[in-house]
Amino acid sequence: MTITDPAVGPPQHPAWTEIQQSPEFGSLRKRLRGFVFPMTALFFLWYMAYVLLADYAHGFMSIKLWGNINVGLVLGLLQFVSTFAITMLYVRHATKNLDPAAEKIRKEIEGEDA
Amino acid sequence: MSTQLAAEVSGNPVLNIGIFGVFVAITMVIVFRASRTTKTAADYYAGGRSFTGPQNGVAIAGDYLSAASFLGIAGAIALNGYDGFLYSIGFLVAWLVALLLVAELLRNTGKYTMGDVLAFRMKQRPVRAAAATSTLVVSFFYLLAQMAGAGGLVALLLGISGKTGQSVVITLVGVIMIIYVLVGGMKGTTWVQIIKAALLITGGLAMTIWVLAKFGFNLSTLLGAAVDAGGANGEALLNPGNQYGKSETSKLDFISLGLALVLGTAGLPHILMRFYTVPTAKEARRSVVWAIWLIGIFYLFTLVLGYGAGALVGPEAIKNAPGKANSAAPLLAQALGGPVLLGLIAAVAFATILAVVAGLTITASASFAHDIYANIIKKGKVDDKAQEVRVARITAVVIGLVAIGGGIVANGQNIAFLVALAFAVAASANLPTIVYSLFWKRFNTSGALWSIYGGLVSSIVLIIFSPAVSGKPATASTPSMIKGVDFHWFPLENPGLVSIPLAFFLGWLGTVLSKGGTDAEKYAEMEVRALTGAHAEKATAH
Numbered sequence: 001m002t003i004t005d006p007a008v009g010p011p012q013h014p015a016w017t018e019i020q021q022s023p024e025f026g027s028l029r030k031r032l033r034g035f036v037f038p039m040t041a042l043f044f045l046w047y048m049a050y051v052l053l054a055d056y057a058h059g060f061m062s063i064k065l066w067g068n069i070n071v072g073l074v075l076g077l078l079q080f081v082s083t084f085a086i087t088m089l090y091v092r093h094a095t096k097n098l099d100p101a102a103e104k105i106r107k108e109i110e111g112e113d114a
Numbered sequence: 115m116s117t118q119l120a121a122e123v124s125g126n127p128v129l130n131i132g133i134f135g136v137f138v139a140i141t142m143v144i145v146f147r148a149s150r151t152t153k154t155a156a157d158y159y160a161g162g163r164s165f166t167g168p169q170n171g172v173a174i175a176g177d178y179l180s181a182a183s184f185l186g187i188a189g190a191i192a193l194n195g196y197d198g199f200l201y202s203i204g205f206l207v208a209w210l211v212a213l214l215l216v217a218e219l220l221r222n223t224g225k226y227t228m229g230d231v232l233a234f235r236m237k238q239r240p241v242r243a244a245a246a247t248s249t250l251v252v253s254f255f256y257l258l259a260q261m262a263g264a265g266g267l268v269a270l271l272l273g274i275s276g277k278t279g280q281s282v283v284i285t286l287v288g289v290i291m292i293i294y295v296l297v298g299g300m301k302g303t304t305w306v307q308i309i310k311a312a313l314l315i316t317g318g319l320a321m322t323i324w325v326l327a328k329f330g331f332n333l334s335t336l337l338g339a340a341v342d343a344g345g346a347n348g349e350a351l352l353n354p355g356n357q358y359g360k361s362e363t364s365k366l367d368f369i370s371l372g373l374a375l376v377l378g379t380a381g382l383p384h385i386l387m388r389f390y391t392v393p394t395a396k397e398a399r400r401s402v403v404w405a406i407w408l409i410g411i412f413y414l415f416t417l418v419l420g421y422g423a424g425a426l427v428g429p430e431a432i433k434n435a436p437g438k439a440n441s442a443a444p445l446l447a448q449a450l451g452g453p454v455l456l457g458l459i460a461a462v463a464f465a466t467i468l469a470v471v472a473g474l475t476i477t478a479s480a481s482f483a484h485d486i487y488a489n490i491i492k493k494g495k496v497d498d499k500a501q502e503v504r505v506a507r508i509t510a511v512v513i514g515l516v517a518i519g520g521g522i523v524a525n526g527q528n529i530a531f532l533v534a535l536a537f538a539v540a541a542s543a544n545l546p547t548i549v550y551s552l553f554w555k556r557f558n559t560s561g562a563l564w565s566i567y568g569g570l571v572s573s574i575v576l577i578i579f580s581p582a583v584s585g586k587p588a589t590a591s592t593p594s595m596i597k598g599v600d601f602h603w604f605p606l607e608n609p610g611l612v613s614i615p616l617a618f619f620l621g622w623l624g625t626v627l628s629k630g631g632t633d634a635e636k637y638a639e640m641e642v643r644a645l646t647g648a649h650a651e652k653a654t655a656h
């Protein structure tokens with residue numbers, strides 16, 4: 001891409017590998033992956049557990065809790081709740097723990113070859 | 115499908131067409147205004163990257179809430195009850211993959227297309243060719259579903275039951291869409307999607323409140339009424355298994371569908387491209403957050419609308435209507451507010467198809483012009499950016515014409531099936547490579563090619579030899595695409611359960627078997643840029 005569009009890659013490359021190896025960047029990566037990987041595993045397992053229950057545990061899902069509201073409906077609505085909750089947790093994590101560090105490194109890179 | 119029945123359902127065709135005409139007129143004015151500031155490639159493909167997160171979030175909701183998810187899910191809940199609800203859960207949870215793993219990193223490393231990201235640290239030409247192929251295939255299936263849906267809607271809403279009349283309307287939809295894309299580019303298309311999303315969500319909210327008000331704002335009472343209207347089969351509407359619980363095979367099919375839905379969204383090219391229309395990764399995050407709230411809330415509406423249609427219209431009346439399950443939401447509108455509300459909802463449904471089709475067309479044309487024309491044919495040496503945009507515009511016309519033709523041929527096919535197919539192909543061909551390229555250092559060109567082509571070919575071959583294409587009796591509730599022959603050997607209708615893990619496996623296998631190493635310097639650049647946004651594409655100033 002540096003060939004196709006000079007605006008993307010300046011002629012003097014930032015030392016990408018050096019930055020990548022820096023402890024500062026390492027800690028940013030760790031904080032990103034430390035959040036998104038376990039969270040992805042969590043919502044995926046929770047979703048698949050729900051799909052399997054709806055698929056193979058009809059009796060359990062059909063138990064009525066209040067009036068016509070059964071376990072299946074409540075678990076389904078909880079999927080909505082967990083999706084909204086994970087979204088809010090991630091935004092908070094990113095604003096607090098990722099954005100400032102990313103911004104700092106970005107300024108160092110763009111400053112040095114501007 | 116008698117004309118008398120169609121006319122009975124359609125209320126007042128003149129009113130329906132009139133309301134739709136107003137929508138087209140307003141959006142056309144906006145599209146022409148947007149065209150004044152569409153000058154560069156970044157303007158045409160990415161709306162100048164000048165949309166805010168919330169604006170883009172609304173546009174994403176407009177792009178994502180297609181006719182299949184509005185009419186389709188409401189209809190599925192009305193007829194099959196709980197199993198229809200499962201679609202909306204998969205469609206929503208899928209957004210977490212986009213939020214956590216894809217949106218921001220993609221925004222930071224790409225320019226216009228999915229191919230930009232996939233080819234970033236690989237051999238440009240083969241990987242771009244693969245990415246463009248898969249973009250075109252996924253967009254084509256999705257387009258086909260929407261255009262086929264337009265035909266079915268016409269039958270229902272305008273009282274046009276003849277094939278010729280429906281074909282004329284499909285052509286009209288295609289032509290309006292081509293004008294949107296040609297004139298307004300991404301900026302115009304985005305505004306059409308924003309307006310459509312606002313109309314759809316407002317309409318959905320109004321109907322939801324109306325339905326709930328009829329049942330004293332008590333969900334349990336509403337469900338009880340749906341059970342009563344369902345007759346002998348009524349109680350089963352509340353429980354899972356109505357549609358997918360019939361046999362062990364259909365249960366596996368359900369897992370396959372669930373997997374394709376949750377992993378497909380973050381591999382849909384027209385969704386990925388929307389992340390380039392905002393100035394920064396932070397805005398891309400905000401747009402996904404907005405999209406998740408809007409889409410989630412809308413799917414909660416469809417739960418009420420689906421059971422509401424079951425309770426107030428009744429499954430028998432829906433099944434006998436010209437559009438079958440797809441007619442549940444419009445029939446509910448008619449039952450609630452008479453012909454005026456029906457006309458409004460009908461216009462919203464048409465607007466939905468128009469907006470989604472426009473988004474798909476601009477994505478497919480961008481991928482052809484940017485990945486194939488500029489980077490493969492011209493080897494990345496297009497000095498004249500205007501030439502690339504010209505190619506994109508010509509491609510948009512060609513794709514529009516193909517969509518019109520395909521829509522006429524596919525008219526009457528099962529829309530939900532075609533959309534599920536697009537999701538399965540996207541989850542198999544695109545998602546593994548996106549995830550590997552962003553997170554796995556060792557991943558290389560042959561891994562990318564194995565995964566994209568392996569996922570693409572396996573998902574399509576399994577679909578061709580599935581009961582969805584041949585072998586089911588014509589009397590089945592969802593008959594096969596080709597009737598009267600049986601060449602199926604794959605038992606499931608959705609290939610995801612096999613093709614998605616296979617594509618992940620092939621990506622790994624192709625990488626470890628290949629002698630070609632990894633470009634460590636390029637990976638360092640990609641990772642640093644992805645996480646920090648350094649040298650990301652900036653918004654164009656006007």
